[in-house]
Amino acid sequence: MARGRPGRAAAVRRPGDAGPGGGGRLPVTLAYETWGELNEARDNAVLVLHALTADSHVTGDAGDGHPTAGWWSEMVGPGRPIDTDRWFVVAPNVLGGCQGSTGPASNAPDGQPWGSRFPVVTVRDQVTAEIDLARELGIGSWALVVGASMGGLRVLEWALMGPEAGIGVDAVTVIASTAQSSADQIAWAHSQLLAIRADPRFRGGDYYDAEDGDGPHVGLSIARSIAHTTYRSALELNERFGRVPQGGEDPLHGGRYAVQSYLDHHGDKLARRFDAGTYVRLTESMLTHDLGRDRGGVETALGQITARALVVAVDSDRLFLPAESARIQRGIPDAEPLHLMHSDHGHDGFLIDFDQLGPIVAEFLGTPDRVS
Numbered sequence: 001m002a003r004g005r006p007g008r009a010a011a012v013r014r015p016g017d018a019g020p021g022g023g024g025r026l027p028v029t030l031a032y033e034t035w036g037e038l039n040e041a042r043d044n045a046v047l048v049l050h051a052l053t054a055d056s057h058v059t060g061d062a063g064d065g066h067p068t069a070g071w072w073s074e075m076v077g078p079g080r081p082i083d084t085d086r087w088f089v090v091a092p093n094v095l096g097g098c099q100g101s102t103g104p105a106s107n108a109p110d111g112q113p114w115g116s117r118f119p120v121v122t123v124r125d126q127v128t129a130e131i132d133l134a135r136e137l138g139i140g141s142w143a144l145v146v147g148a149s150m151g152g153l154r155v156l157e158w159a160l161m162g163p164e165a166g167i168g169v170d171a172v173t174v175i176a177s178t179a180q181s182s183a184d185q186i187a188w189a190h191s192q193l194l195a196i197r198a199d200p201r202f203r204g205g206d207y208y209d210a211e212d213g214d215g216p217h218v219g220l221s222i223a224r225s226i227a228h229t230t231y232r233s234a235l236e237l238n239e240r241f242g243r244v245p246q247g248g249e250d251p252l253h254g255g256r257y258a259v260q261s262y263l264d265h266h267g268d269k270l271a272r273r274f275d276a277g278t279y280v281r282l283t284e285s286m287l288t289h290d291l292g293r294d295r296g297g298v299e300t301a302l303g304q305i306t307a308r309a310l311v312v313a314v315d316s317d318r319l320f321l322p323a324e325s326a327r328i329q330r331g332i333p334d335a336e337p338l339h340l341m342h343s344d345h346g347h348d349g350f351l352i353d354f355d356q357l358g359p360i361v362a363e364f365l366g367t368p369d370r371v372s
């Protein structure tokens with residue numbers, strides 16, 4: 001039976017890490033969960049890396065074969081594409097996160113929340129912490145490192161940093177992601193960051209001692225509604241919502257269209273479960289992502305990846321464009337042909353279109369290593 005096992009691992013950021021947040025040391029705790037068993041040969045470990053607002057809870061205890069709560073239950077569990085009867089699955093909450101790992105909402109050594117003092121952490125800092133976690137778990141190599149969106153950024157850094165640190169990465173799966181954040185992604189993120197920072201309750205990031213519930217939830221909600229629009233396709237929004245008013249509301253007299261209500265709902269829902277300071281810092285880590293930084297450029301960096309690679313894109317993704325996935329696929333020497341999912345759901349297809357994604361990942365995992 002697969003069982004999610006929560007745990008925490010201490011890791012320390014290396015001094016002088018490259019990147020805009022470089023330098024200094026940060027005491028780090030990573031929250032993580034595991035499912036399945038590490039086999040005697042220690043060659044069945046799979047690392048699952050979550051996207052912006054998810055966490056370590058990839059899947060539930062699905063001993064009866066039915067998926068339970070978790071953001072990728074349809075992908076991970078007994079008999080699922082990433083089968084926990086076969087694979088030992090590890091999923092950490094990202095460094096900078098708010099679901100158990102050290103982030104802006106955590107207490108600093110002085111006992112007060114980090115708040116605005118929490119440094120900008122790069123994707124490389126995040127992977128550095130995850131490398132320390134792998135060491136603590138006694139994992140010398142990953143059979144697979146897999147992630148989508150922000151998780152895919154870490155997958156790519158893992159493909160280079162893991163082997164450099166002595167932790168093998170046999171295969172990677174990068175879904176709806178990019179080797180380098182684009183001006184368009186930075187632009188969309190910019191207005192999200194402005195929305196949070198413009199909320200007077202954000203207080204420059206130091207709001208954690210505010211009265212109960214008096215945090216920057218309005219700014220975070222607006223940020224999410226901007227982001228959520230980019231996570232779905234124009235075609236889907238048009239077909240699902242059309243120009244239909246929400247309930248009895250009248251858009252000619254201050255009421256909303258249904259799509260506005262839908263975005264309000266997703267904004268409010270995130271604001272109830274996520275931390276604004278974390279959203280800011282993780283967004284910044286995505287913006288500074290550049291696999292080619294200090295490595296001679298993106299193509300040179302991709303060319304140094306030795307892992308077998310599966311790269312997947314969603315054809316209607318208007319945030320992480322299929323062209324960006326194609327660039328990753330072209331650059332990695334041992335990559336399968338690009339898998340393009342056909343979906344109207346846009347970027348969020350990796351959280352919805354499991355009928356396509358599941359078989360693609362299962363086949364990749366089942367494929368024996370090629371002999372060159």
Ligand SMILES: CC(=O)SCCNC(=O)CCNC(=O)[C@H](O)C(C)(C)COP(=O)(O)OP(=O)(O)OC[C@H]1O[C@@H](n2cnc3c(N)ncnc32)[C@H](O)[C@@H]1OP(=O)(O)O
Pocket residue numbers: 050051052053054055071231246258259261262263265266269348351352
């Ligand atoms: C990577 C991660 O973040 S994992 C964590 C889970 N993911 C998230 O929270 C991301 C945000 N959520 C999503 O992006 C989506 O809900 C997904 C991708 C998980 C699922 O997508 P879908 O199944 O297509 O759900 P959809 O986008 O239609 O949203 C459904 C919600 O919108 C609500 N909704 C639909 N139409 C309207 C409307 N006109 N007005 C208000 N609310 C509406 C539904 O009631 C439902 O609410 P609920 O989620 O609180 O039950």
Ligand SMILES: N[C@@H](CCO)C(=O)O
Pocket residue numbers: 051052053054148149150231348351
């Ligand atoms: N729904 C996803 C989209 C970003 O990939 C998230 O919130 O993490």
